[in-house]
Amino acid sequence: MELIFKKSKKDRRGTILPKCDVPPAQKINQKYLRTIESKLPNVSEPEVVRHFTNLAKLNFNVDENFYPLGSCTMKYNPKFLEKAATMKYFSDLHPLQPQIIKGGMLTQGALELIWNLENLLSEITGMDEFTTHPMAGAHGELTGVMLMAAYHKQKGNRRTHIIIPDSGHGTNPASAAIAGYEVKSVKTSAKGLLDIEELKKILNEETAGLMLTCPNTLGIFESQIKEISDLTHKAGGLMYYDGANLNAIMGKARPGDLGFDIVHLNLHKTFATPHGAGGPGSGPVGVKKYLTEFLPISRVVKRADGTFALDYDKPLSIGYISPFYGNYGVLIKAYTYILLMGKQGLIDASENAVINANYIKSKLKNYYDIPYPENCLHEFVISATKQAEKGVHAIDIAKALIDKGIHPPTVYFPLNVKEAIMIEPTETESKETLDEFINIMIELSLLAEKNPDIFKNFPKTTSVSRLDEVKAAKDMNLASLA
Numbered sequence: 001m002e003l004i005f006k007k008s009k010k011d012r013r014g015t016i017l018p019k020c021d022v023p024p025a026q027k028i029n030q031k032y033l034r035t036i037e038s039k040l041p042n043v044s045e046p047e048v049v050r051h052f053t054n055l056a057k058l059n060f061n062v063d064e065n066f067y068p069l070g071s072c073t074m075k076y077n078p079k080f081l082e083k084a085a086t087m088k089y090f091s092d093l094h095p096l097q098p099q100i101i102k103g104g105m106l107t108q109g110a111l112e113l114i115w116n117l118e119n120l121l122s123e124i125t126g127m128d129e130f131t132t133h134p135m136a137g138a139h140g141e142l143t144g145v146m147l148m149a150a151y152h153k154q155k156g157n158r159r160t161h162i163i164i165p166d167s168g169h170g171t172n173p174a175s176a177a178i179a180g181y182e183v184k185s186v187k188t189s190a191k192g193l194l195d196i197e198e199l200k201k202i203l204n205e206e207t208a209g210l211m212l213t214c215p216n217t218l219g220i221f222e223s224q225i226k227e228i229s230d231l232t233h234k235a236g237g238l239m240y241y242d243g244a245n246l247n248a249i250m251g252k253a254r255p256g257d258l259g260f261d262i263v264h265l266n267l268h269k270t271f272a273t274p275h276g277a278g279g280p281g282s283g284p285v286g287v288k289k290y291l292t293e294f295l296p297i298s299r300v301v302k303r304a305d306g307t308f309a310l311d312y313d314k315p316l317s318i319g320y321i322s323p324f325y326g327n328y329g330v331l332i333k334a335y336t337y338i339l340l341m342g343k344q345g346l347i348d349a350s351e352n353a354v355i356n357a358n359y360i361k362s363k364l365k366n367y368y369d370i371p372y373p374e375n376c377l378h379e380f381v382i383s384a385t386k387q388a389e390k391g392v393h394a395i396d397i398a399k400a401l402i403d404k405g406i407h408p409p410t411v412y413f414p415l416n417v418k419e420a421i422m423i424e425p426t427e428t429e430s431k432e433t434l435d436e437f438i439n440i441m442i443e444l445s446l447l448a449e450k451n452p453d454i455f456k457n458f459p460k461t462t463s464v465s466r467l468d469e470v471k472a473a474k475d476m477n478l479a480s481l482a
């Protein structure tokens with residue numbers, strides 16, 4: 001394959017060509033070339049299969065069992081999507097493949113996919129434009145806060161803090177702080193909603209914006225969004241929507257219609273990429289029109305003749321926030337999933353996620369404290385305070401669930417609930433699975449009454465016995481892992 005170099009900065013259609021898109025065709029320096037053959041391990045197929053099968057078995061996974069990990073949307077993801085993502089037309093593309101090449105344009109389909117996905121995400125969320133570059137939810141937040149900062153800078157505003165309710169996701173304050181903002185926290189009211197009176201006291205001409213997780217980490221929809229966003233906008237701040245929990249409201253409500261200026265989504269939660277163990281993820285960010293100029297480069301543009309190109313000529317852009325175009329494989333899966341589900345399918349997914357959560361919540365209410373008893377969206381928080389009186393804490397219930405073949409829910413989060421157990425069943429579970437989980441949770445609450453001491457021995461079924469977490473954190477013994 002021969003690369004073509006353009007001296008001019010514009011291609012023949014007038015689109016600016018990025019410098020990094022066309023790597024110089026240098027020969028690799030001799031000194032970097034191998035002179036002796038590399039010693040690759042020589043193993044048979046069964047050895048390879050056993051190695052990877054055994055590695056896979058070390059992880060609890062959603063293919064094996066129920067995984068109600070709150071705030072994580074561990075839904076089952078159709079295997080078909082992996083097939084789409086590994087199609088050679090995509091997976092064989094090099095990210096530096098030039099936009100123009102002698103004899104054809106090899107990247108048109110790949111660019112069109114980004115373009116189409118950005119448009120679909122805009123439609124789903126009610127935003128004007130999206131970038132697919134951020135590689136995780138928290139990375140999307142950081143990008144969003146940087147967009148906020150660029151907006152205020154251009155306006156000549158001096159804005160120093162970002163407001164975040166204490167029911168927001170933990171990454172929100174971290175992202176705001178990394179972007180250089182002071183974080184001001186607003187308390188949650190007894191109803192599990194942001195306390196508007198508190199908010200009014202904090203909002204002022206130094207407020208850069210407000211980050212709202214919705215539904216919040218209690219699984220509750222912030223019903224006062226309109227008022228919150230009016231107040232924030234009046235103070236000159238921007239509204240940021242943490243949309244990692246979009247699985248609860250897809251096709252039902254659009255952040256763009258609710259007054260939000262910036263939104264990030266977690267494709268690796270809502271749009272069917274399995275996640276955990278740190279990736280790969282994707283946290284695309286959508287914005288309203290007045291923020292589009294600040295979006296990271298590159299941008300996929302559609303030319304008048306219907307072809308696609310990458311545009312790097314964006315003087316107001318915040319610049320690069322990731323190499324290339326994001327985690328492309330995750331984008332393919334999200335795009336395929338959206339097409340596979342269709343509009344009604346996405347609505348059904350949200351409805352079933354919400355019904356499943358409310359079903360479990362209603363069945364557990366006589367056995368566990370439920371600090372926010374009203375109907376939830378896709379997840380909810382119960383509290384093990386009753387059990388803790390007997391000495392059985394949230395962590396003990398989590399460990400007992402491992403022995404029952406169920407991944408423990410998120411525990412001790414959100415921070416504003418004591419002995420929190422946060423449960424998110426997702427839409428892909430059957431009633432039988434939910435009933436089995438409910439019965440186990442009830443059984444454990446009865447066991448906590450009768451025989452609390454036994455919980456200290458759980459889990460019993462794992463290859464190592466219960467971890468001393470304090471020791472593990474304080475006294476890391478890397479040699480033992482070797």
Ligand SMILES: *Cc1c(COP(=O)(O)O)cnc(C)c1O
Binds near residue numbers: 242266
């Ligand atoms: C998961 C999650 C995030 C962070 O996403 P990562 O991809 O793990 O960085 C942010 N906000 C909410 C509400 C989440 O559930």
